[in-house]
Amino acid sequence: MVRNDQKLDVVIIGGGPAGLTASLWCRDLGLRSMTFEAGARPGGQLHRIYNPINNYPGILADSGDDLYERFTSNIAHIDEDIFCDRSVVKIDTEDLTVIIHGGEKFSARALVLATGVRRRKLGIPGEDEFVGRGILGSGAKExxxxxxxxxxxxxxxxxxxxxxxxxxxxxxxxxxxxxxxxxxxxxxxxxxxxxxxxxxxxxxxxxxxxxxxxxxxxxxxxxxxxxxxxxxxxxxxxxRIGVEPNSDLLKGKAELDNAGYVRVDSLGRTSLPWIYAIGDLANPVSPTIVSAAGSGATAIKAIARDILAAR
Ligand SMILES: Cc1cc2nc3c(=O)[nH]c(=O)nc-3n(C[C@H](O)[C@H](O)[C@H](O)COP(=O)(O)OP(=O)(O)OC[C@H]3O[C@@H](n4cnc5c(N)ncnc54)[C@H](O)[C@@H]3O)c2cc1C
The missing domain is CATH 3.50.50.60 (FAD/NAD(P)-binding domain)
Structure with missing residues (x-):
């Protein structure tokens, strides 16, 4: 059970490059935050990149795992603020509360969704049955x-x-x-x-x-x-027939485009007050590590400014 005995400024959902950067900027700007990641470790899609990454400025990484290690090397608070194996199953967009699988609840002044994308499936017989038995997970790795x-x-x-x-x-x-x-x-x-x-x-x-x-x-x-x-x-x-956004938490609540991506303004604000969407979830045009990281920084800077203004 995660302890939550202090009022949070920001809850971040998803610990990929966008969520990790948002968490880093919360620390930098003195905002109290918690990040919930569904997987066993943060990093998101980085852990599925087996080729060198040569398009992140200043770093030539051997693979996504390599870039992940470098990303987290300066997130000293990773064990304090980022909680893995915690899938957010519901959000209350009025109370700004998230509910984790198992029932834990956390409220904050702002919610930042960074849930990324998942691979699109064909939806045909045999597709699930033969995973790992002829259906490859990664061409590069296998x-x-x-x-x-x-x-x-x-x-x-x-x-x-x-x-x-x-x-x-x-x-x-x-x-x-x-x-x-x-x-x-x-x-x-x-x-x-x-x-x-x-x-x-x-x-x-x-x-x-x-x-x-x-x-x-x-x-x-x-x-x-x-x-x-x-x-x-x-x-x-x-x-490899493309991806679809993990926007289910906002379906029927915030504005989405026809493909299900969350519509945001240049600061990452959704159509709902104090709810932000960052990274691939809100960016069908540039689903990249650098854009995801940039949008995380932008959203947290905007939230910090608005929290200050609301005091
Ligand atoms: C094979 C491959 C190669 C790539 N190569 C490059 C490249 O060379 N250069 C480049 O810039 N980009 C590359 N990308 C894209 C890049 O990895 C993504 O743009 C980036 O990871 C997006 O970051 P994100 O944080 O928005 O989302 P993600 O990395 O998708 O992370 C989202 C996280 O949210 C978590 N999550 C989802 N739902 C929930 C929930 N309900 N509760 C809690 N957590 C949740 C997921 O478990 C995941 O960890 C590549 C991607 C792949 C797959």
């Missing part, structure tokens, strides 16, 4: 397991094409399956994938089922270009 195998990559964006290139280093064949005619990934990824002799593309196709025994051995498809249903024999599958 690239060696693809040696000599036939791997299907579903998706057309940066993540799909980048993974297709990585997997093609070891796999016998990589088949990129995408719904539209065009690919949406950045040109450099498309060029790299197209240059690999063992990467193939199946356009205008939709995967409808994943089947197998011990592990995946087939996918069923609707091939819209050919106007028929078909199957493909594969050994492995990687699904």
């Amino acid at each position: 690239r060696r397991t693809a040696a000599g195998r036939v791997v299907a990559v579903v998706g057309s964006g940066d993540a799909a094409l980048e993974n297709a290139v990585i997997l093609s280093e070891h796999a016998e064949r990589v088949i990129v399956i995408h719904r539209r005619k065009e690919l949406s990934a950045r040109p450099s990824f498309v060029e790299q994938a197209a240059a690999r002799s063992n990467v193939e593309f199946v356009a205008e196709a939709e995967v409808t089922a994943i089947t197998g025994g011990e592990s995946v051995n087939k996918i069923e498809l609707i091939d819209r270009a050919a106007g028929r249903e078909t199957t493909l024999d594969i050994d492995m599958l990687l699904i």
Whole structure:
């Protein structure tokens, strides 16, 4: 049980780059805060990045874990203010109270949501069943397991094409399956994938089922270009069809856009007083570590200013 015997200024929900930065700035500005993180440790998506990160200013990190270590090296209060294995299941937007799974409640002058995004799913038979049994979690991390195998990559964006290139280093064949005619990934990824002799593309196709025994051995498809249903024999599958925001806590309460991202102003303020949303949750345009960190700093500076003005 977490002790809460003092009035809090800020409750932060989510301990990824945005929430961690918000927590850091609370300490810096003398605001009393608690951060609740659903996972066993803070860091969010950083723990899923297995490639070097070369676009965070001033740091060339070997991986997300490496950047996480550097991030937290100057968050000395991490054990005091950041509480893991605490999933926020509900918020009261009028009382500014959060309820943690298990029933603990915490109130503050301001709530900052930093709950990030989750991978979009296909929603088809076999998708949950074959996780870890042919359905890969990460192309970069599991690239060696693809040696000599036939791997299907579903998706057309940066993540799909980048993974297709990585997997093609070891796999016998990589088949990129995408719904539209065009690919949406950045040109450099498309060029790299197209240059690999063992990467193939199946356009205008939709995967409808994943089947197998011990592990995946087939996918069923609707091939819209050919106007028929078909199957493909594969050994492995990687699904990269984008992400969706973890905005359920604000659904029906604050303004969201059509894709479910929280609408905020330039300070991170939602349509509700004293409720802020930061990081990927409110930023479909630039879902990056640097933007998430920046939005955390901005929101806390704005909250500090408004708390001072309200005194
Ligand atoms: C494979 C990969 C590669 C990437 N490469 C780069 C890169 O090179 N450069 C770059 O800038 N960005 C990169 N990104 C994106 C970057 O990681 C994200 O933009 C960044 O992590 C967003 O931070 P965030 O704090 O907004 O959200 P997240 O990192 O998603 O963190 C959100 C946190 O909130 C927690 N949470 C969710 N719901 C609740 C709840 N109800 N209660 C409590 N906690 C909750 C989650 O457990 C999570 O820890 C990459 C991402 C991935 C997956």
